[in-house]
Amino acid sequence: MTKLLIVDDSALMRRLLTDIFTAAGDFEVAVARNGVEALGMLAAFAPDVVTLDVHMPEMDGLACLDRIMVVRPCPVVMVSSLTAEGAEETLEAMALGAVDFVPKPKGAVSLEIDKIAADLVDKVRAASKARIPRSTRLRERVREASAGIRTHSGNGRASVTGSKLAPPGPIDGTGLVLVGCSTGGPPALDALLAELPADFPWPILIAQHMPATFTGPLARRLDRLCALGVHEVERATPLVAGHAYVGRGDADLILSRRAGSIVALPAPSDPGLFWHPSVDRMVESAMRLIAPEKLVGVLMTGMGTDGAAAMAKLKERGGLTIAEAECTAVVWGMPGALVERCGASLVSPLPEIAGNLMKLLAR
Structure with missing residues (x-):
């Protein structure tokens, strides 16, 4: 019990x-x-x-x-x-x-x-x-x-990192980073984005499972904490390097082509999907418009499996994927599901994910 x-x-x-x-x-x-x-x-x-x-x-x-x-x-x-x-x-x-x-x-x-x-x-x-x-x-x-007050850890489970794969080489050109998270996600996003510089070379799209009331405050909080500009996607928004875009809650975050440019925009949530903004739908949308080798997927802490299927497909098609390691994930559901599908190019503890992204995108 x-x-x-x-x-x-x-x-x-x-x-x-x-x-x-x-x-x-x-x-x-x-x-x-x-x-x-x-x-x-x-x-x-x-x-x-x-x-x-x-x-x-x-x-x-x-x-x-x-x-x-x-x-x-x-x-x-x-x-x-x-x-x-x-x-x-x-x-x-x-x-x-x-x-x-x-x-x-x-x-x-x-x-x-x-x-x-x-x-x-x-x-x-x-x-x-x-x-x-x-x-x-x-x-x-x-x-x-x-001072004499007894402390106690609420969870004595041994943490398991999983097999760490050899990191792939740097990626040339311009592309997009796709980040998905759920339970425990806001602090994980704090830790990830705070380590990235203002001149980070690719835009970052974020699907964090949250109601619409919460995603705006989340974006504003991250914007205050990070060198990157962080914005909630409320309408069709052009993507700019050095900026991160948080999907609006109670909707899905997708990509579209407008006047020859790729934009992010909110879409009515797909009733066939359980969690929103949906990580799977965001990644599938990106793969329809951008070559897989120009995409990097990052799947972090969260219960369930959202994002695992689409990111595994991204890896199969030549993209790169990073799963947060069990030793740092609050809930290893989503990243664990990606690892179980053999869909992770790299399994990385949270404090190392930003550094791995910088290495991958080094020019």
């Missing part, structure tokens, strides 16, 4: 979430009314995963998350509102160490909760198996331990 701690100041929300996870059959559930109460339960209940509301009295979700990641790191899924403020707070939570988030239902919670129940259970199950990097808040954890 997976031990789940539900933290929410709403008695109704606690009851509804408890009912959902009890019905799932594989969770032992405990509840807390706020961050202070949750911190007091960490040692006694020892949760495998926590769901955490953002707005609570006494200690809000961000302050509670900050302490969890220092005192007893374990996977946390934020339960946040679908507002601009909620998006900013959720991205801050993910920077602090949260694994994933689930938007709160709109309208009457008791009537709408069933619409998010399946997604919520899937995300919490995946999060319970997520890897919390040993380096997360290490300095603060050592300080806490030296």
Whole structure:
């Protein structure tokens, strides 16, 4: 049984979430009314995963998350509102160490909760198996331990890098980098893009599974952190080297040719695909307009298999692909599926992906 701690100041929300996870059959559930109460339960209940509301009295979700990641790191899924403020707070939570988030239902919670129940259970199950990097808040954890507070790693699983392939030689000419990620993706994008220079020679397209309310704030956050210019794709947008383009949530990111130039644009989400923006659809779209040898696919942390089929096809046709290694991926679902399909030209820990891209595109 997976031990789940539900933290929410709403008695109704606690009851509804408890009912959902009890019905799932594989969770032992405990509840807390706020961050202070949750911190007091960490040692006694020892949760495998926590769901955490953002707005609570006494200690809000961000302050509670900050302490969890220092005192007893374990996977946390934020339960946040679908507002601009909620998006900013959720991205801050993910920077602090949260694994994933689930938007709160709109309208009457008791009537709408069933619409998010399946997604919520899937995300919490995946999060319970997520890897919390040993380096997360290490300095603060050592300080806490030296002060007599016992620390505990939320996941003792041995990490497996997988077989690392010999990196291919540099690519000549101009092309496109295609990046896909999901669970754990925003911090991974922080780490990847922050290491790339302003004169990076190729444009970068990004499909990160998120609602539309969140992708704009994500792009603005990355733009502040990185030397690259980072933009959300809201309309047909010409692609420029030294810039990264984040697909708008609740839609798919595709390429098209306009007046002789290739542009990125949002397209209505394909109902035949489960995750959006779809990595598979983005890569397939790029292969229709750009020679495979001018494409590099990067598949990073995320549950599921989105992107694995298309990137494996890209490698078969002569393109290059990089899968994030298991030792750094929060959830090794998407990159692991690419490796299982023998579709990765290179398996690389996250801190090395930017350097490998620079080597591949060196002129």
